[in-house]
Structures are given as C-alpha cells and as structure tokens.
Amino acid sequence: MDETKRSAPSIDDFIGEDALLCKILSKLSLAEAVRTSVLNRRWRYIWTYLPNLQATHSNHCIFRRDGSKHVRRYTSPEELIDEAVQIMDSVVNQHCGFGLETFEVDIPFFKKYAGSLDRWVAFAAAANVKELVLKLQMIDIHLFPMVEFYEFPFHLLFQQKRQSSIERLYFEYCSLQVPDGIGRLRSLRTLTLHCVNIDDVNFQNLVSTCSVMECLEVQDCTELVNMSIHQQSRRLKHLTVYYCPSLMSVEIQAAHLDTFAYTGYDINLSFDNLSSVTEGSIYFSSRSYFLDYVLMTLPNVLPKCSKLTLWIDYETKLTCVPEVIYHRFEHLKHLVVTIDIVIGDNLLWLVGLLAAAPLLEKFNLHLHLEDPGPPIRVPVENIPLAHLKEVEIYGFTGSEGQLIFLQYLCHNASSLKLMRIIGSQWRNFWSDPEEILPSVREETLGHLKRIVPPGLDFTISYTHFTRSFHSF
C-alpha cells in the first residue's frame, strides 16, 4: 500500500454514530445501500436499520464480482422488475424491522409477484410501518395489454388486536376487498386510491374503519357508483374526487370537511346540512348547463365556501346574467375561474357569478382562449362589486371582449386596489411576438388608459415586457 492511501482519514474513526452512517445509506438506492454490508463488520448490519424502503426497477446498478462497475448486460423491462422483486425479497428477510417509517413499492404488477407482495405487506405491518405506498402502475400498455390488479391482503394489516397504527396508505392498481369489521385503522390520516378496483360496499367498509382520517383522494376508480361518506369520518378535512367514470353521486356527512375538489362527469353532490367546506373546486366536464348549476344549486351545496375554483370548458353554455339572483355565496371572498378554450369573446356572463358573491374580495381569471372571434355585445346591468379589491387575469390577449369586461370591473368595483394582467402565451406561440405584440400592445394600452381609474395599482405584462402604472 502506498503512502497516500495509508493516510486517508478513516470514516470509522471519525464517525462514531451508526445512525449517521445509516443516514448516508438512506441517500443511496436500496441495492447500493445493501452492498455496503460487505465492507466490514461494523457496516454489516447498518443498512438493516434503514427507515425507508423502496422497491423500484428503475434506479439500481449492478456490479460484477471483480468490482468493475457500470457494466450492464441488456435487460428487458420484465427482467429489471424480476430483479427488483428479488432484491426486496432478500431485503425483507434481513431488515431488522426496527424504526421502519415508509415502505414503498413502485413496480408494475404481474400475478407472479403476488406472493412476494404479500410477504412484504406482512413484514411492513409487523414492523409497524407508518406509510405504505403501493404504486403498481402499468408499464407500456401495448407490450402488456392485460392489466393485472394486486389483491391487497387487508387482513395482514390487522395481526395485532385487529388494529393497525399505519398513518398513510396509497394504493395504485390494486383490488380492495374490505370485509365489514375487519379491524381498525386507528391512526390512518391519509388514504389515496388511484385506479383501484373497489366497489361501493367495500369503499364504505374501508372508510368506516378509518375514524381519524383527514385526507382522502379518489381517482379513476371505475367501480364506484355512489360514494357515501358517513358520520364516522368526523375528522375528514380534505376530499378530492377525480374522474371516476361510473360515479353518479357523492354524499357526504363530514362535519369538519374543509376542502373539497371534484373533477369529472356531472354528478349529484350532496352534503349534510352542516357542510363546513371553505375551499371548493368544481369541474363538471361536458355539462352544458354548468353555469346554471353553479348559480342555482352550488350556493346551497357549499354554503360556507370562502374560496371557490370553477372550470368552464367548451361545452358550457355561457348564459348571460340571470335577471334574478336566487342564491348567493354569502361567504365567498376569493373566486378563481379557469376558462378552457371557449370560442367567442364575451366575458360579461361572468358578471352573474360576481354578483352572486356579494363579499368577493379577490378574483382570478385564467383564460385559455384559442380564437376570441368577434365580440358579442349584450347590454348588462351595472351591479356594484363593493368589496372587490384584487383582480388577476392570466392569458390576456387584449381582445375587445376582454377590454369590455375590464371596463365593467373598473366601473363597478369601487374599492379595487390592485389589478394584474398577464399576457397570453398562446398568442406568442401561434404568431411571431415581435410582429403582433407591439400593435396589440399600443392599442390595448390606449384602451386601458381610458378604462383604468387613477389610484389603482395596475400591472400588465407580456412575455416581453412589463409595464406598471399607478395612474395615467
């Protein structure tokens, strides 16, 4: 051994705490961390205290016996997954189980892995894992057209006194059967179901075992038809439902629900009388009378809503201001409206929404306009927007319809303090900004000069310029 090598500082002399070595290993891929057990006696079992274990087929290296590195024979995706399963099989045999925080499986599922997955779930449950994440997503759907779902062995979670102290569960491409009264998930705070086969009954059984659940996210669960969340979920604060294609209704009795987001087809939403939702986000795709729903029904569904996000798509019929406003959002302070590719240049229908929120303070408008076309002129009654202080508009193209709407806002919002306008990316995308923008810019600025009242903090920015003026 030569002189320089002998004088290299020894990590074993300098770092006394095994916990620090374990911290270092936690930054490596599982395979690389396990490899360090061959270094010497001290390192032999350090990795078996790793708090987070992840089975994945994407990021581990293979080393040859002679130590040469980065030499990788050709492997098919399936071989890589086989290998990842083999690694985790060996890891759960050796890991001490102490202090296990998260156990994550991030590999596509095939039936042949079911036995291994069952063993891993049993290991993680016995180690009192806090988070169990099963992302069994499909790989290339063309190569493997048969989608296989892992049947999650729920009974394995409840080996001790029919209770589990798990705090977070994440299922993707799993099939869930939850027999009534199987046990209690007494610490579960967060539950995520993505592409999960679960029917109404099993869903209800599952939710009713989670008495302290705070956060529930359901996405692409095709078997759900009527989703009901009953009083057992007293602590539920956040609920997200995203594109469950068979869903007909969502019925919720959760007294402390704070945020609710729904995206998907037109369904019947019902909350108990005490709906406490303060932040709502609603998108009914392809519902032509969405605006009528928002104005006639939604104020009763979300009566305490203080922030509301709405998505308007090309199917929505943009009816103008209703003559009578039946219901109001009495607590709404912040409204966000995203308009997705609407053809036509009339924005005055938004006035009906603004008028239904008498206490509105902040209004954000996101425009994704493809071709505004000629403006549609309709007479609109001036309704005072007494509390509106802040307006932000994204995707502004300077079209006549938009300017008319701005004029309306400036005229009726007497306490308006701040207005930010951010130019459209679309227009720059389709046409040369240098050619189009200057003319639009000058014309628009000319109009705005006449519209914007003195004292308003006003900023307009395109990709290429920003201009602020406090008064003209």
Add this chain to the structure above:
Amino acid sequence: MVGVKKKMVTLVSSDGVEFVVEKRVAEQSLFIKNALNEGGVEEKVMIPIPKVTSDTLSSVLEYCEKHASATEFQENEIEEWDKEYIEKADLDLLYYLLQASYSMSIMGLMELGAKKVASLIRGKSPQEIRELFNIKNDFTPEQEEEIRREMQWNYE
C-alpha cells in the same frame, strides 16, 4: 433593522475558541435553540459546543449564517451555495461537519453531508469504497464470500 440591537450569543468550541454570533444564526442548530429556550437567559449567553473544534465550528457557522438569511435568496441560489460549500470540503472536514451537524442537530447540514458522502459511494466497487474511506476489512475471505452469496443479485 436600524436601532434594534441584534441579540448575540457566544459559542465556545471544544478547543476553547469563542465565537460571537447572532442568536438567529446560532438557532439554526436545534441543540442551541433548545439550550437557549431552557436557559431563558437573555444576555451574555455562553454555550459550550463539546466535540466540535474551532476549525469545524467556523465552517458550521458559515453554513448557519447563510441559512439563517435563506429567505433573502432564491431557492436555487441557496442550492448552488450549498453545492459549492460542500464541494470545497475535503474528506476530513466532511466527516467533522457530519459529526458536528449530528451533535448540534442541524438537519440541513446533516442531509447535505450525507448526500455528499453517498455520492462518493455511488458507483464504486466495495474495494474502491474501502480505499476511499479507509475502511479496514475485518472479515475472513470465507465470511465475505458468504455475505456476497446472500446478495447474489448485487454482484452477478
């Protein structure tokens, strides 16, 4: 802030060197933050930092100072700074920083140091790792062979 006197604390390294720093800088260390809360003393606080020498402590405080004013910088600026900071540490200092971040409970620094050491391990054969970190192999060839066998997938 003009006119407001900054609260200072004095840290004493294991070799007896005193460092006078702003309280908010020292409080990047949870160990010190807790010590200050328990003491409840406002002025002339002296906190001994056992097992951390003056050389290491001055480097640790450089980190704390930057991160105490992290809000003034963009996130990627801090990331860049971190990268440069840990890059210039040699192996000895890296060990000392890790040990200090552990005993002083400075989570960000511990993460940074651990990531750096991990990056040195990554992609190396066991023998290369032993040489780099001067790890003495105390296994008999038979024992080593057995461990390797257990994890055959790693050494194909």
